[in-house]
Amino acid sequence: MSKPKSPPKATSTTSPDLAILGNTIQIHPSSVANQSSQEQSLLEPYARFRREPINALQELGLHVLGEGWRSYDNPIGQDIFYAGFSENxxxxxxxxxxxxxxxxELAAKRVEVEIHEGLLGPKGLEGEEDEHRKRRLDRRREIEGQLREVAEDWTDKMICKMESRYFIRSAYYLTTQLLTRAYHQGxxxxxxxxxxxxxxxxxxxxxxxxxxxxxCHRSHVDYVSLQLTCYRLGLALxxxxxxxxxxxxxIGPFLQHAGxxxxxxxxxxxxxxxxxxxxxxDTLLQNGYNIECFVEGGRSRTGKLLQPKFGILSFLLESVLSGRVEDAIVCPVSTQYDKVIEVDSYVSELLGQPKPKEDLAGFLSASSVLSLKLGRVxxxxxxxxSLRGFIxxxxSRLSTQLPSTPSTKHDAALKRxxxxxxxxxxxxxxxxxSVVMPTALVGTVLLTLRGRGVGKSELVRRVNWLSDRVQAQGGRVAHFADNTTVSVIDKALEVLGPKLVGRVxxxxxxxxxxxDRFQLSFYRNMTIHLFVSQALVCAAVYTKVKQGGGPESERISYRKLYDYVFFLSQLFRAEFIFPTTPLEENLQATLKGLERDRVLSCFRNNVVSNEIEYVELHPAERASGREDFDFYAxxxxxxxxxxxxxxISLFMLxxxxxxxxxxxxxxxxxKTVQDKAQLLGKTLYHQGDLSYFEAVNKEALKNAFSRSEEEGIFQVTRSRDGKSGTMxxxxxxxxxxRDEEGRLKPDGKLWDLCERISQGRREGRNRRDGATVRTRVLGLVELVGADLFAEYASVPPEADGLQGKKASRRRKGIQTRAQL
Incomplete structure (x- = not known):
């Protein structure tokens, strides 16, 4: 008996797309399958000079003259483009x-240092105090003047210089020309x-x-696309x-004058x-100027959201917390791509290649991709x-959760x-x-199917299924206009290209x-946030399913399921953005959904308490070959x-x-240990003891090491000057x-951790665990570790000391939010 599947949905409840054509705005319906064939993008590609020289010159003329919306004379917001803006x-x-x-304050502290060094005369000498006081006052004013000069120079280099409306019109025209060459669907x-x-x-x-x-931040195109959107919609940049x-x-001065x-x-x-x-x-917020910053800090090299960076956020929060700014409006923004320009370079970085320095040559080299058809943004x-409303x-809720401490410590803890x-x-x-793009649907399906390849009809069926699952999880699927699923997949395959998806x-x-599974994982990771809960639950159930032996042998008790899901949620606390609901509540909701979809069956001990006793695969899921269960796994x-x-790489220590x-x-x-861990991973992959090459990526290993540090598995020391790295x-x-023969023994706390993680690892024809594998893996670890010690072991320089207490505090803070 095959497992019945839901038919693909014909419509979507998401908002329609907006098309701006000339000076008119048109709204098109958002149905996935039945959208208007006249759907246009926000930025309609301009005429190309070689193909339509007259039209191209007309368009350029309209921008120069500032015709209609192009004038950008009255954007919604504060006035920003006028002569003298920068000086003001x-x-x-x-x-x-x-x-x-x-x-x-800094000048006064410096004067105190110079007094202590005897440079400004001793204190308290009768008859000379007035003279010394004057010298010190003059010196303080001199230092303040020097600091002011430094601050003015830094300010001039820091601030954006939006001086000319003509410049921004030209910049808009130029960047739109470039962007619509790369992202031809706008x-x-x-x-x-x-x-x-x-x-x-x-x-x-x-x-x-x-x-x-x-x-979010996946590409340098992020800020370009948002600036263009604000310009085209008449919002202050x-x-x-x-x-x-x-x-x-x-490039630097150009960008500075563009915002x-x-x-x-x-x-x-x-x-x-x-x-x-x-x-x-403070100045920007007090005067109502709009701000854009990336909450993740740098660009995500993996396709999924990174953990938040709190640098600029802390400044924005402080402005309102301090009362210097009454309020500000926060607007989170998602930018998604059919294909990200930089993915090739991301893969190189994740595999250990040094990040290239940003320069003009590197920027201009991107022009080679500008003629590609990369789909849409x-x-x-x-x-x-309201930020004030959020505070x-x-x-009050967070304040009650903090221990009773002195006021200053309490305020600092509350701010954190x-x-x-x-x-x-x-x-x-x-x-x-966030919108799930067609390329993300295709990439996800290709990486979650067993076998070497997939036929076109099966690919279409699974893309339809995944589209339904995305929407059932509250996600959005990019509007397909009036295209069929087949044509959408064809376009996605064209954008991904033969280097990512091969055809037999x-x-x-x-x-x-x-x-190229590594590159495709970038697009798969654009969907994973929707299914993290289901994936962790299925990984926990898999710890029993992998043992085989029929339905009764593959059951897992609710308590063991809960424990392993909690273990995984802690393991991946730096990888995923988890729901804020308590673990028990979210686990129950996830199981209910998987029951409804007939992926899992939950057996309850009695009708009154309705408590789950154990969980196993649903009979319909078994009959269908575990395809939905496997998807989550x-x-x-x-x-x-x-x-x-x-x-396992920590055995190298x-x-x-x-x-x-x-x-x-x-x-x-x-850093050297992490590099060696990556080398170890590449070796294990090519020898068959690691199933996924993307597991050796630098970001994943960095997260794993950070978690181990927080757990106190290893100690770190950092030099005071910050130049000697972290030891x-x-x-x-x-x-x-070690055993009697000097070999590493597969036991102890570290080995127990490895085994606990390994319970959820995939097994199959290419990999089996056992004593031989343990001996081989530990032997290889020891080989790499010996080389590590021979070349790099040293006594650390003078440092701030072990970071155990700091790591413990950070761990407690993270664990409060790292739940499924």
Whole structure:
């Protein structure tokens, strides 16, 4: 008996797409299968000069003259494009009381140092005190003047310089020409979201409040697409917080005049610079200028959302918390692509190649992809919300959860909790409005099927199924207009190209296979946030299913299921953005959904309590060959593999059997160990002991090591000067032992962790666990570890000490949010 499947949905409840043609706005229905054939993107590609020279010149002329919407004369928001804007902004920043006070404070501290060094005369000498006091006052004023010059220079280099409306018109024309060459289907937005955003922006402009746009970050195209969208819709362009690594000749000044502000990648202990950035944020928010920053910090190399970075968020929160700014409007933004331009370089970085330095040559080299047809960009805006309202809502609740401490410590702890909650709320909102693109559907299906390849009809069936599952989970599928699923898949395959998806020629049915699984995983990861709960539950059930023996042998008790799901949620706390509901509540809801879909069966001990006793595969799922159950398991297996690799590689930290140095005093550079772990993973993959090559990616290993540090599995020490890197060694409690022959023993706390992770690993024809495998894997680990100690073991320089207490505090903070 085959398992019945739901028919594909003909319509979608998501908002229609908005098409802007010339000076008119048209709204098209959002049905997945029956959308208007006249659907257009937000940016209609311009005429090409070689093909239509007259039309191309006419379009250019309209931009030069500022015809209609192109004039950008009255955008919704504060006035930004006028001569003298930069000098006015610079003056407002330098006049901030917080910055003035900090310069006075730093000058006073320096004078005290010079007095102590005897450079400004001794204190208390009768008859000379007035003279010394005057010298000190003059010296203080001199230092304040020097600090002011430095701050003015930094401010000039930092602030965006939106001086000319003619420049921004030209920039819009140029970037649209480039963008629509690469993304030939343009930018798509939701009509409801955009119209509501315009209304919110108009109200915010009346109150002189800023809109803080917080997009996800997968590509350099992110900020270009949002700026173009704001320009085309008549919204005041936001000031974009950007790392100064992009501030190189030609491109840097261009971006700065188009809205970019430059900040250092790291502030260190520079109090003046930190205060200057805070003062700039205060100035922008006090005057109602829009801001754009990326909550993840850098670009995601894996396709899924990264954990939040709290740097700029902390400045924005501080502006409102302190009362210097009354309120600001927060608008999370999702930007999705049919294909991301930089994925090739991401794969190289994840496999250990150094990140290339940003420069003009590298930027211009991107022109080679501008002629490619990469599909479309979808920009979606979450419902904007008040930052002051968020603070008021969460402050009282979070305050009661904190222990009774002195006021200053309590306030600092409260701010940290508010900041953490803010960061994860923004990420959750971004996921809520994210659109799953056709390429993500195809990539996900190809990576979650057993076998070498898939026929066209089966690919269509599973894409329809996945589209239904996405919408059932509250997700959105990109509008397909009036295209059939077959034509949508054909377009997706064309965009992905033969380097990612191969096709077997000469067969009775078109057959496709994953040519580059590593790159395709980027697109699969764009869907995984919708199914994390189901994936963890199925991985827990798989710990029994993999043992075989029929239905009764493959059951798992609810308690064991709960324990392993909790274990995995802790394991992946740095990988995924989990729901904020308690584990028990979310687990029950997930099981209920999997029961409804006839993937799992839950057996309850009695009707009254309705408590689940054990869980097993649904008979219909068994009859269908476990295809839906496997789908969820395939999603999580690469991450289980990466975590296992991260844990097994820690055996490299055991000093070799014939090591001549002091084992307890020998430390290893953390980055070097991670590089060796990646080398170990590549070897295990090619020897068949690791199933997924993407498990060796640098980001996954970095997350695994961070988790191990937080758990206290290894100790770290960091040099005070920050130049010597981070050194590490295994904590004695986690140190494995050797047998009589000097070989590493597969037991102890570290081995138990590896085995616990391994319970959820995929087994199949290519891999079986056993004593031989354990011996081979540990032998290889020891081989790499011996080389590691021979070349890199050393005594660390003077450092801040072990980070155990700090890691413990961080672990407790993370565990409060890392639940399924």
């Amino acid at each position: 902004m610079k003056g407002m920043v330098m006049a901030q009381p917080k910055l003035q006070n900090k310069m006075a 930018i798509h937005v939701s009509s409801d979201e955009v119209l509501h955003l315009r209304a919110v922006a108009a109200e915010a402009a009346k109150k002189k409040q800023s809109i803080i746009f917080l997009p 936001p000031t974009v917080v950007a790392g100064d690594n992009l501030n190189f000749p030609v 970019a502000m430059w900040i250092r990648r790291s502030f260190g202990d520079d109090q003046l610079y930190t205060t200057l950035v805070q003062s700039y944020m 979808d920009v979606r805006f979450h419902e904007p919300w 008021n809502e969460h402050r 909790r508010l900041l953490t909650t803010l960061g994860y709320k923004v990420l959750s909102d971004i996921n809520d409005v 020629e000469g067969l009775p049915e078109e057959t496709y296979y994953a040519e 395939f999603l999580i297996w690469p991450f289980v593999e990466a975590s296992w690799l991260g844990a 055991v000093p070799p059997r014939n090591y001549q140095g002091d084992a307890e005093a020998s430390w290893l550079d953390l 590490m060694r295994l904590d004695p409690q986690w140190m494995p032992q």
